[in-house]
Amino acid sequence: MSMKIKPDSVLITITIAAFTLLGSSCSKKETPTTSTPEPATPELEPTPTPTPPPTSKGEMLTIGYSDWPGWVAWEIGIKKGWFAEEGVQAKFEWMDYVASMEAYGAGKLDAVCMTNGDALVTGATAKPSIGIVINDYSNGNDMLVAKPGIESVTALKGKKVALEEGFVPHLLVLKALEVNGLSDGDITIVNTPTDETPQVLKSDEIAAICAWQPSSGMALKQVPGSKPIYTSADIPGLIYDCLFVTEESLNARREDWVKVTKVWYRIVDYMKNEDNTDDVLAILSARVGVTPDEYEPFLDGTHILSLDEALVAWRNAPGLASVYGSSEISDAFNVKFEVYQDAQDYKAYFDRTLTKEVAKAMK
Amino acid sequence: MAAREQESWFAVGRSLSRERSRLLMLGSFVLPLCLWALIAYLPVWDSQIRLTLSSTTESDAFPTVYVPGDHMASDRFAAFQEAVRGDNAQLTPGITPAATRRTNKRILRSLAPIAVTQGWLTADKENDYAALYKLWQTIAEGAESAPISAENQRLIIRNWAALRNVSPHYDSNNFLSDPLAQLIPQGQLEVKRPAFLPAPHEVIMRGWEDFRGESELGELHVWKRYGVSLRTIALGFFFVCIVGVPIALLCGTFAFFSRLIEPFVDFFRYMPAPAFGTLLIALFGIYDAPKVGLVFLGTLPQLILMVANTTRMLDPALLDAAQTLGANRRQLITRVVIPGILPNLYNDLRILLGWAWTWLVIAELLGVKAGLTEIIDTQGRRFHFDHVYPIILLIGLTGFLTDQFLAWFRGVLFPYTEEGASASARGAARVLSKVNPLRLRRTFQPKTLPAST
Incomplete structure (x- = not known):
């Protein structure tokens, strides 16, 4: 039998040649910092590796954040390398707010920046979480x-x-x-x-x-x-903006989350110093793509809580001065307007001990 | 040649000469461009003010911050100026001296954009208060004033007197804590086109800046993102071919697979691929994989149906002949079906590559936004369509040029088919056959099958 013709090997060669051509037009530059070079899964039917809890030691903490001014403030810690300085590997993913909550709900993030009310909604419909940092309350934004x-x-x-x-x-x-x-x-x-x-x-x-x-x-x-x-x-205090973490991640890597909390209060101190305002505005406005002058009023519309103010908000009391009281009101609202069916155990959504630990260490 | 030139441009069922084809191809691009230019430059649009110098006001009528580059209707601009004058008439200090100092610094900075366009200040000095202090002094002392209104010139002189009284040089520890007067907003009259219709020259200028990385896109480097987008398409298309083509070949060759697979695929292709977005994120995470997955999912059903059909179109006489000569089933596939459909398969894949591109923008919105889409999305949201259109044009041009190249390359690979090959493709094919140790080209030529023994 003659073996002159090998069309099947030809087909493969052609395909590979075509893709080498396509591939070579791809830029060889490194991917943008916001995405990891995760190899694309070759098959459609993926061997469904049951997502291992992304909590093993030394791994990156992935945190979703979005364009709310209180969360954009994390950018200062990112840009200044303070997470590495505190000895924690945290990777912040810039996303649309609702998309970040969806990604969190799908189990693809260790933490996400949400309001206390939306944490209840996400918890009731997708995945519960535990708030460890109160960034701010909304004050006009x-x-x-x-x-x-x-x-x-x-x-x-x-x-x-x-x-x-x-x-x-x-x-x-x-x-x-x-x-x-x-x-x-x-x-x-x-x-x-x-x-x-x-x-x-x-x-x-x-x-x-x-x-x-x-x-x-x-x-x-x-x-x-x-x-x-x-x-x-x-109605200040209706909307508290916080960092919410998965229960698994908090249990497995509590020390790392304390470090993240520590970085937050470094950021707060930096922002509260008048001399830094121009630097702060330059970093924050660049993240959301407006000018520093446009960004400046956002600082007033978002009341960033100092460590002392945060400790007050962490007190368990009825009313909007407490993150618990505020969440109780949000929960009642959400049930009343059928955002979700059953009242949430809002107290289980918060863990104030990390902030308290940082406060103790700083004094 | 002379006879050809007399031939009608509209001859039924005849192809045009190469020169005419080229001319018309050029025209197909030039005509829409002309239409765009016509609409954009036609004197049908109102005028508006583009701010060159801006201030803030306490007035409730202006509850947001306007910056140089923002647009306003002329009457609203006049009201804006009036509001600032009103604020100036009753200057109130801020809540704290620090707040007043902050406002004063903003007033110092308000002069920067106009100074940068005039070349009095370099762009990196916009936040350099020492340089700004000097700028105010220079203008107050009357050295430069051309684009600054007489009204603002007076305000600058007044403010400078107050500043100098505290310190003649900028000193962050010794800076004026009494409120300065705000400069009155200035602007230029401009054609007011709708935001979605920037003029061609604006798009070209912006595109030039963006592609050279000189614009305010900041972290959105166009070429880096272009690379990411190309990779998404290339990977998605690669995997779809690896998975889809064998399935399609089976469907096209055996009625068994056709009936087993195609009805479901036909059903599946009507489900919009983006509807699986959340599922893809849950499966593949938030980075590149779900994006590649969407391109894959969006292209796969089309590929299977199209290639299966192409396979079925193979001349049955070829199969009959091969069987008469004793080819077995495997030989039929590898030696008749595959070589027989290769030229048409190549064409199908060309079309499907275009199909894959159509999923790009939706795919890149999944999870963490990536690639060119992030520019399109964030800039479009801010109504900066002069940043958006160059990117869209870049995508279109990439697809077009790739297709043109692949069409030419078809001539290199399959010069024997009815469509034939251009002279340059024939030349390339000849070179390829000489230098190619695999003798790639020769193997494509139809050969008589030796009878099996």
Whole structure:
């Protein structure tokens, strides 16, 4: 039998040649710092390696963070290399807020930056978590922005409001309605990703949007004459912004998380020093892609808690001055408005001992 | 040649001469460009003010910070100026001296953008208060003032007097704690095109800056990201070929596999691949793998159905002849089916590579945003479409040039098919056959099968 022709080997050679060509056009430069060179899984049917708890010693802690000013502040620690200085390997992944919670819910992150209310929502629907750091409370950066001519929340009656349903803007709007004697049936909610609210506010059908900075500021610019009619500054303490960690990771690597907490309070100290403001603004504004001047008011709209203030917020007390009291209120709201069905054990969502440990070490 | 030139441009069923084809290909690009330019430059758009110098105001009518480069309608700009004048009329110190110092520093900086465009200050000195201090002194003493309004010139002189009283040189420990007057916003009249319709020259200029890494894209290096995107496509397409082509060959050759596999694939291809996004993240994490996975998932069903069909189109006479000559099943596949469909398979894969590209932007949004999509997404969100369009054009151009190359390369690989090969491809094929120790090209040529014994 003649063996002159080997079309099958030819086919393979061709395929490989074609891909070498394709591949060679690929840049050989290293991948951006935000992604690990994780080899792509060759088959579609992956041998479903049951994701080992990403907690073994010495491994990177992966933390999802997003464009809320209180969390962008982590960028200072990242840029200055303070995590390495404290001896902890932490990798921060820059993501959209909701995408970061989804990735956390899918078990692909060790920790994620969330508000206390959204931690309850994520816990009730996907994966519970434990808050170990209180970064800040929202003090004006979450805004209900209304079109020109709408001066108050009551004027929204019968109108459409665009916001991301089930998450923090939803909570703020419901609270605004309650404070102004309206109910949730008085407005129509149009479910919109927060980062798309600036475009949406331009549409004729929408009377108002609810978003946080920088999206809320963008909306104010997009629609001249629009103004915030209710903000988190009207109800400080409703929204606490925290770092939430998986239970497994916290149990396995508590020491590392204490170090992360320590870095946070280095960041806070750095930010509170007036001389550093320009440096702080340069780092933070670059992360979200606005100018330092635009970013400066965000610092006031997000009340970063000093260590002493955080210890007060960690007290278990009813009311918005405590992260527990605030979460109790969020939980009741979420159940009432059927964001989820069953009341959450909100106390199980927090562990204040790490902050206290850092406070003890610093004194 | 003379006869050819007289031939009609619209001859039914005839191909055009090479010169005409080239001309029309050029036209197909130039026409949309002209249309774009026409719409963008037509004098139908209103004008607006682009801020060159900005301030902040306490007025409720301006609840957000405007920076140089922002746009405003003319009447709103006038109201903005009036609001700042109103604030200046009753200067109030900040809550603390530190807050007032902070505001004063911002006022110092407010002069920087205009000074940079005038070349009075280098861009890296925008936050250098010593340099800014000197700049204020120079302008207050009347040396340079061209684009600065007379009103602002007076304010600068007034502010400088206050600053100098505290310290003639910048000293961070000895800086004015009494409130300075804000400069009145200045702007330039500009054509007001919709945000999504930047003019061609703006897109070209911005693209040039972005591609050279000289713009405010900051950490978004275009070429690095381009490499990441290319790799996503290449990997996704590579795996889809490795998995899909053998399945498709089986389906096209054996009715058994066709009936077993194709109905489900046909059903599956109507499910939008992005709907599996969360699943892909749960399976593959948040980095590159889910992105490659989506390209794979989006392309696989199309590939199986298309290539299976191509396989079925093989001239049955070839199979009959081979069987008559005694070829067994394995020989039929390896020596008749595969060599027979190779040229058409190559064409299918060319089309499917284009198909794979269409998934790129959706894929790169999964998990941690990556590649060119991050630029498109973040800049589009800020309405910076002059940054977005160069990237979109880059993707389009990449796809187009790849396809043009692959079309030419087809002539090198398969010069014997009906479509034939261009002269350059023939030349390349000849060179290839000489230098190639594997004698790649020859093996593609149809050969008579020796009868099996």
